[in-house]
Amino acid sequence: MESIIFSNSIAGDLKSYLANQSFSKLGVITDSNTEKHCFPVIRDHLPVDSSQFSFPSGESNKNLETCSAIWKWMTDEAFDRKALIINLGGGVTGDMGGFCAATYKRGIRFINLPTTLLSQVDASVGGKLGVDFNGFKNHIGVFAEPEAVMISEVFLKTLPDEELRSGYAEVIKHGLIQNANYFGCLKTEGWEKQNWREIIEKSVSIKKDVVQKDPKESGLRKILNFGHTIGHAFESYYLDSERHLLHGEAIAIGMICESYLSVKKSGLSKSEMELINNMLLNVFEKFDFPVEDIPAIVVLCSQDKKNEGKTVNFSLLTQIGKCEYNFNATIEEIEESVHFYKNL
CATH class of the missing domain: 3.40.50.1970 (Rossmann fold)
Known part of the structure; x- marks a missing residue:
């Protein structure tokens, strides 16, 4: 390490x-x-x-x-x-x-x-x-x-606010997958005025702990990808367009969509899903996109590196602060989660 x-x-x-x-x-x-x-x-x-x-x-x-x-x-x-x-x-x-x-x-x-x-x-x-x-x-x-x-x-x-906000998405993710108390302490109002040294040290310790247990992503490390399967699909789809998304902006979308899948697949409660959605939407402005783009965005999930064969593999929340890996979802279910985000 x-x-x-x-x-x-x-x-x-x-x-x-x-x-x-x-x-x-x-x-x-x-x-x-x-x-x-x-x-x-x-x-x-x-x-x-x-x-x-x-x-x-x-x-x-x-x-x-x-x-x-x-x-x-x-x-x-x-x-x-x-x-x-x-x-x-x-x-x-x-x-x-x-x-x-x-x-x-x-x-x-x-x-x-x-x-x-x-x-x-x-x-x-x-x-x-x-x-x-x-x-x-x-x-x-x-x-x-x-x-x-x-x-x-x-x-x-040296960073503009949008770049700082982009990084904050990964901070929120660390709380969601490993530490409910950490998630509960993160600000939505005045989020840009925080003790960044403290936050960086805590987030680094969470990621480092996971990586040390599974350096090559054969198992546990997959939980760090929560929000990234769908988030990367959004980021990739709009990569070269005028609607370009920063990484954290795309991952925020992905975390909302995958929280929806977590309710369906891994036992996350609807009340916790709503708490997650409210926090993310307070920090990240909702991204508006044409409904016609959804099938093409979702197809990109099939290229995610965690996939095995023809199944789309997800790391999903069982509750705030706990994440498990190797949940499969169909293209139809992924589309449903993206429609859920669009209709919020």
């Missing part, structure tokens, strides 16, 4: 960390946003011969074409197998930069400096790496752990 460092002074802590590491060359991967807002925080504390690669920000650039550009940069810079990569950015940068590092020359070391709430509580922990392919989320990827993850609240100050 990677070392997770909660930093009070990210530049100084990174400099100290690097001073204790042995590497032939250092490279930093950023996107266009983190290059502007976050890279200056650490730039002067890096070795003078380090190099940097930046790609245009956004999920639409999380693909093999960008990977090819990163691999070319690594090759042109003559990175060998003792090189070290720093991924400075959100989930897209961590997923793709880690994937490129893990596959370059059969794998070089990397560390993550997650800069969004979403990546700090979710994407940076657990060693899942990958890129989107042919419109499917994280379709090509590997499992590989970073050497370390350094988490600092200072980067959250």
Whole structure:
């Protein structure tokens, strides 16, 4: 399991960390946003011969074409197998930069400096790496752990509210699947004014505990996918459209739909489903979409990585704070859950 460092002074802590590491060359991967807002925080504390690669920000650039550009940069810079990569950015940068590092020359070391709430509580922990392919989320990827993850609240100050809100969806999910008391303490009114350090540490501990018990998602780790089967379908369907959804916005939709399925399939009470729905709709504005899109959205669920054969596999709630995995649902039942969300 990677070392997770909660930093009070990210530049100084990174400099100290690097001073204790042995590497032939250092490279930093950023996107266009983190290059502007976050890279200056650490730039002067890096070795003078380090190099940097930046790609245009956004999920639409999380693909093999960008990977090819990163691999070319690594090759042109003559990175060998003792090189070290720093991924400075959100989930897209961590997923793709880690994937490129893990596959370059059969794998070089990397560390993550997650800069969004979403990546700090979710994407940076657990060693899942990958890129989107042919419109499917994280379709090509590997499992590989970073050497370390350094988490600092200072980067959250660079985020617009919608990005902070997107990360909050995963925070809510952690409470729903593992800790009812945690869920009960999360704010809906004034949600953006919270003790983020406390929340990040709690969410990371929940995810880390699950991942340590099941690193390769053969069983328990599947509960971390609550809300993601249908959520990823929404995210994928609108990925390249003007109605583009942020990850957390899509997962909020998915959690409402899958809470509905939880009532049907796993024993969640209707009263708890309503509590979940009310909380999510207080934080996330309801997404309006044409009813004609529903069949095409639902078909995308059949590409979810948890599926086996022709069944669509879900992780569902038995109650708030408890989640179980390997529930099957038909296409008709999934469509019913999406209609339920649309009609709220």
